[in-house]
Amino acid sequence: MTEQVFDAALALLVMGVGAWSMMAGRITSAVIIFIVYGLLLSLVWVRIAAIDVALTEAAIGSGATGMLLIAAAYKTGRESGARETVSGSLHVIAVLLASSVALGLASLAFVLPGEPVSLAGDVLRSLPDSGLGNPVAGVLFVYRSFDTLLEKIVLLVALLGVWSLGSDRDWGGIPGLKPFAQKHSVLVLLARTLPPIGLTYAIYMTWVGADVPGGAFQGGTVLAAMWVLVMLAGVRQIPRLSSPALRAAIVAGPVVFLAIGFLGFVSPGQFLAYPQGFAKPLIVAMEIALTLSIGVILGLLSAGPSNGKDAR
Amino acid sequence: MMPLQSLAAAAPTPDGYLLVLAIILPATAIVALVGLGGRGAAGIVLATLAAQLIIAIRVLSLVWQSGAPVVYVIGGWDPPLGIALRADGISAVMMLTSAVIFSAAAAFAWKDYRPPRWSPETRGSLVFWSALLAMASALNTLFTSADLFNLYVALELLTFAAIPVVSLKGSAETLRAALRYLIFAVFGSMLYLLGIVLLYGAYGTLDVSSLAELIRPNAATLVAAALVTVGLLAKTALFPFHLWLPPAHAGAPAAGSAVLSALVVKGSLFLLMRLWFDTFPSLRDPAAMQILAALGAAAVIVGSVMAIRQARLKLLVAYSTVAQIGYMFFVFTLVPVLPGESWIAASAWTGGWLQIVSHAFAKAAMFLAAGLVAEALGHDRIRDLAGLGKQLPLIVLTFAMSGISLMGLPPSGGFSAKFMLLVAATAEGHWLWATVIIGGGLLAGIYIFGVLARMLAAMPDGTAVAEIGRGRQLITFALAGVALLLGFLPLEPMALLQIGRMP
Amino acid sequence: MLDLFSVACVLGGAILFMAGTIGLLRFPDQLTRLHALTKVDNLGLGLIVLGLLPQFGWLTGVKLFCTWLLVQLSGAIVTQLIGGAIRTREPRR
Amino acid sequence: MSGPLLFWLAGSALIGLGVYGITVNRHPLRKLLALNLLGSGVFLLFGVIARRGAAAGLGGDPVPQALVITGIVVAFSATAIAIALLSQLQSKAGRTSLDDEPPDEEDRS
Incomplete structure (x- = not known):
């Protein structure tokens, strides 16, 4: 029960911070929020039992990428303070497109073929030979x-x-x-x-x-x-x-x-x-x-x- | 849990190691170029290009003689756990095409980017040759790998190698073109990756041949196929994703443009055709295929009209690529979904691949010719091309020869390709597509004859023409010659292109 | 008994983190925000590490302690740098 | 709702946000952020698929997990190239907009 509440809160937080980094007014803020997002995401990776990925995400996805992004944001961000977007009708089309992509993918969660597939067994069978x-x-x-x-x-x-x-x-x-x-x-x-x-x-x-x-x-x-x-x-x-x-x-x-x-x-x-x-x-x-x-x-x-x- | 065994267990063939060498030798050469800092660069580049050619010829003859694909399983780990390489008829043809064009582009670029023997390296030479070799490695992976994720890495390698070639001149214009190209391409590969993620989730394998047998038309698979298709279309620059292509291809140095237009866009196109015809054949809904053909038709028309309106030669040639890519999408609808009249399908199939190969040669020749024109005159404004016919007749002839193939006039590879597509289209009653195939040729005629007319006009006084070496003119001429000679292949479906296709 | 100690410490740390976050969001200028962040960060993390120590063996304990030490070091120095940057930007206050 | 399902939904939302960000934003750095967000969403879906494939005593299928690690490094390479292009463009042109400048007749190619 507690785990589910935690997961739900984490999922919401990741989505919220992700959305915030897309909407943030200043480009430097957007980048900093994105780095926070990356750290939260590594927590998600821990929660789905992928510690190796969590480490990689924290190190490369958030850390190294963040370092490059901050440098670029300070170099280029001054030219325009505000967020510039495409005009009215195009914006509406983009929102529709993006939400249909998200909803379509989300609905697939319920229709993916029932029996989960996995190569875990195959991986473990041959792993001892390698000594790893x-x-x-x-x-x-x-x-x-x-x-x-x-x-x-x-x-x-x-x-x-x-x-x-x-x-x-x-x-x-x-x-x-x-x-x-x-x-x-x-x-x-x-x-x-x-x-x-x-x-x-x-x-x-x-x-x-x-x-x-x-x-x-x-x-x-x-x-x-x-x-x-x-x-x-x-x-x-x-x-x-x-x-x-x-x-x-x-x-x-x-x-x-x-x-x-x-x-x-x-x-x-x-x-x-x-x-x-x-x-x-x-x-x-x-x-x-x-x-x-x-x-x-x-x-x-x-x-x-x-x-x-x-x-x- | 259901551990999936490899269904179509790949049986390695004795000479399969050639495939891994075709990918790894150029990669090793890049490592050597960077590590040695210019020492022995010329030798490394020459040896690698020669090896590419020899391997490609050898693979083609093996496939041709045995009538079966060449297969290699890396590290001995069978799919789905490991990665298999597999060269069938079309892979072998594309490997040879790319090896020949890479060699020609390399010979052409030797003067400008001469790799040092012992002297210190320069920016242009290290970047150009590493990028060229990386593209060769990535393309060979795309042509032979049977693993969808491995193909993703190859697609990215191809893009990252193409970017520095686009921005090699370093002007704001080319930097912008490179950045736009990168954003489009990475967006495309993310969609492709999303598609294969869904396929793995549904079937537990990324092996192309196992997937072909497992695949069922359910919601997840259809979404995956759609994502993979859109992603690859963005990278192939099919209308309406073509906006990034012209500035990127026109901004690169001539040898780079030739390789980008002739080969790099074909990498993602090859993968798209392989997936739809070999892996997803059961998903080929006629209506969806009509959409692809319609986009292809739109590309032919829009690309040609834009080419006609260009004031600069290199941009015209780049827009012509947008148009010529469109033709290849008629194959999706002309190879019938249900096994019907098989000669029609075979004709469309051969026509499509012949179009890919002959466009590669013709476009490489045309970009190199445009590069020589720009070098001779110091500009490439079409309205100021007058007098070239007198000064540089061989270049004008080359331009005309590659133009013949692009227009689809006989005898040329472009003619045979478009004729076979046209025959298939009329035999199946696709009158609209038949009209576009003919109309596209006419539009190509307008922009090509427009340029030729300017080139052959009398020279205005006081135009200085820089000296152009004979060697590079001959290389360019030879490429255009190949595009024409392909027209002398018998006008019938080729057995080679059918070798190793999934049933 | 040890569990109770752990719960109390971790809870105390969590409350401090909460307080620090509120401070970060509500304090008026950068220097006071920095103050809220660092004070609470060090002590809060310290309490959490202290609370977790009895739950694991000695090796993990040493790792946890090192983590805290590293955060102390980098936190102190980064705060100093940010403070310095604020000083140079707004010289007289 | 189980954890993996929640994270699948989150991943789908992130992909949608990424698509939105790439299509509407004009500044290339923001497009780049959106691409990274999209990429992380794709990786997250792969991670959920790995989690569903927990078997043989492992918490997840190691094959997708390893592929995600490779994917993160490849995506990072793209970001590194894009940022280098961006800062070079800023130095050369004084701005980073992707819109074309008015055609320049003097420009030789």
Whole structure:
């Protein structure tokens, strides 16, 4: 009973905050409300027994996305204070369209074929062979590792997409992220005390990801947050985008992933298949490399393209 | 609980590893380009493109010889748990088409974006070649993957690779075009994803072939099919979702525009056709198919009329893409829902795919030609094109040749394609669509002859024409030549395109 | 007995959070809102953590305590930053 | 009403809100917010389907849960590219509107 009341309140709250972020007057408010929405949403994920997703949603869906959105809102939001929408009749059509989509989907809840489908049994049946304890990690790195590999390429291409927006002259230079101009000693303090803790936590997240919720994405996001903090506080110089060490960190994860994929051709004879008995160590090695790469890529995505005039 | 076993257990074929290589080699090359920071870039790009061509030819000959699809199961995990790759006749044809056009575009772009051997990398070269390779990888995934979620990731990879090509010039205009394209495309893929979420909820599998056997026309499935269709239409830029296409395709550098118009829009279109004909055939309600055909007809007319009204050559060519995409939607209604006169269905099917392939070659040639024109004159205003016929006859000839295919005049791939569609339309009594097929050709004639007339007009005094290398003209000419040569294929349904289709 | 202690502490924390939220919404300017938020945040979270401690083993207890400590640290510093930002924007008040 | 059903309804509402936000808002950043909202609604429906498939001692079907994680990362990539485009547009044009500027004859292409 209490659980149902809680769920109902949570569902209403998520819908309400979601609607509020669509309607908010100022764009900066809309973005901040959206971040709150993301945090509430991770609570929903906990409630439907998807802890891995809850962590990802909090880290990437709300945290990393929120960081980018806030920066963009402050940069572009000043030009127009009020919310501009399409004119009268179009607005009515949009409302009708949106509500019919929502109602149609909602009604499907009652007509989805009665017997729920699930691959949970299949996943668990083969999971012991891989040595992993977390079934979600099993899906991500054993059964559907091809998706995960392609998704790494997607991240890499997204980074190139961001870099491509810099100018020819500044190619390979320092990203346009501005370190805090004033001497804010507290931020520097935070940037010196938090990263060791964050680093430990990121390693922990990745390490336990094989057996309990956690993993490379979540660990990587924590890593990225620490790095952005350090860059913003000006504690460490932001590296040049052409720096070989930086490039190595970016590709470390994909390289290990691809290497293990090709290793599968040699033994046991199939791309992305793991040699008997070596699945777990290989996956852990892959996740460690991926944590580093994801952390660096997420950090660089928020740092933006190299931009000579903003760098100083 | 009902754990679903894979019904159509995919039996891997010995050479199936070629499919995974077709996807992974370009991906590996991107990683190498970024990691090595320009060292050996030229070699990496050349080797990958060559491998693409060899693999595509090999897959096509395997499919052709065995008469059966090439199949690979990644990691040995059978669907529905794992992901299978499967190349049938149409996949093989599309893989080869894309490999050839990528190679031609690469050769064309070599001068402007020469990848460094040892010297430091530049923005244009790293971004252009990575994007090109990412598009090749994503398209090969789209042509071969049998897993709906894997296809979603591929669709997104294709979009994210296309965006930097659109905005490579970095002007406010191209940035705006890229942003609008991105919003449309991501909206489309979200609808697609929503559709496959519902399909998983109903059937517990994302494998295309298992779904084909399980699917029943219930409410959830119909909503899913509608969402997937609308999502893919937004990405394919079918009328009325075409608004993003012209500025995006016209704003990219010539080689980029060629690839975007010839191949990238075909990725989502390929998936749409695969789903409707192989996975949802039992859902093909004639009325719904008529809606798709009607949108296609509207695209033919609106796209052509807009092309006629353009003042800039690249925009004209981009609007022509909007129109030519429309033709492919007649296939949805011309391949009959009920098995009837099978030669009509086969004719429409072959005509539709021939249209996709010949449009790819003709449009790639036309965009490259338009790029050369802009480079020679320093602008692409149609009213100031006079005199090109004297200065750059080969480019004008190329433009005319690709125009012939787009108009559907014989002998050209475009003619055979439109003729076969027309035959199917008249045999089934779809007079309205037959009229649009003919009318679209006439409208195409107006915009193409309009441009040719300007090009062949006498040169006004004082027009400076920049020197254009012979090599790039020949590449462009060769592409247009392929579009014409496709017209010499026998005018009959092709068995190759039927190989591996679901019954 | 321990359960009663937990309930009392968590309830106390929840009430403090409620008070802080009301303060955040009703206080007139940014500095007082900040005050409402931080005071209540630290103490409220502290009470909740304290209340939960007896319910779990020592390892989870250490994790909970670390959580509280981290929130203290970041809360204090972020508040300082926001306060600083308000000061620079409105110099004399 | 059970939890999963409630969250299914919430997910449907979020998708509707997202569709509304994308179609009516003019500012591209607001469209982007709406796209993210739409995406989270789609993921939430997938999560509910995973929850319905709780079996073999697991709280939910791990396959959709893993797919959602991949989906969140892909959606994040889209947001990152869009925001970079947006801020570049702001620097170049001084505004972020998607409406075309009056055609510029001097512009070479």
